[in-house]
Amino acid sequence: MYKLLTIKDVVRIPPRMFTMDPKDAAKKVLRETYEGIYDRDEGVILAILDVHDVGRGIIVPGDGATYHEVIFDVLVWKPENGEVVEGEVVEMMPYGAFIRIGPMDGLVHISQLMDDYVVFDEKNRQFIGKETHRVLKLGDHVRARIIGVSVKSKIIRENKINMTMRQPGLGKFEWIDKEKRKAKEA
Template sequence: MYKLLTVKDIVRIPPKMFTVDPKEAAKIVLRETYEGIYDRDEGVVLSILDVREIGPGLIVPGDGATYHDVVFDVLVWKPEMHEVVEGEVVDVAPYGAFIRIGPVDGLVHISQLMDDYVVFDEKNKQFVGKETRRTLQLGDKVRARIIAVSIKSKVIRENKVGLTMRQPGLGKEDWIEKEKRKEAET
């Protein structure tokens, strides 16, 4: 889930940035410090949007930098259990498909791809449903539901998100469209 948050913190502006507008300097430092970091409570910090307020600088003896109280806006994304997400297949392996959902890749295990017996066609790098003949391959757009979230690190790529496409309204875009047409005909 994407969220806009307003955060208050203290930012250290080094002496080499004293010639830059303080708000702009704070924004640069905040981007270097926060963007791309995973916070357990809030999620992945995608972007520092704006520095709303910056207080007067405080100089600490022995450190030539100034320290400022700042209030700033951030855009974050946090995978929520049972959230429906849309993404693109970015990698396939014999055990499942990796789906890019925002700033992370989630895994749809082969058992969660569809309600059918699924075979991995290694030559063509795709999954094929035995009875339905549905295929899933690189570049396909899909809709999935988050069924597992394992957060172990501040580094985005080290965390894991498990997905399923075995529920009504989920799967590859053309599967969903065919189901809708089928329902409309009955």
């Protein structure tokens, strides 16, 4: 889920930035510090959007920088259990498909790809349903539901998202469209 948050924090502005406008200097420091980090409570910090207020600076003895209380807006994305997401298949492994869903990749385990016995065709790097003959390959666009989020680190790639495509309305868009047509015909 995407959210826009207003945050208050203290920013260290180094002496080399003293000639800049305080808001611009604070925004640059905030971007370098926060963007691309996974916050356990808020999610992936995608962008520092606007700096509303930069308080008076305080100089700490032994440090030439100034410290300012700053109020700023942040765009974040936090994967939530039960959330339905859309993405693209970006990697295939014998145990499942990795789906790019915004700033992170999630794994759909082979057992969660479809309601069918699924085999991995290693030569063509694709999954095939034995009964339905459905094929999932690199570049396919899918809809999935998040069923598990494991947060271990501030580094985005070290966190894991588990997903399923074995529910009505989920899967490769082509499969979903076929199911809708079948339902209308019946």
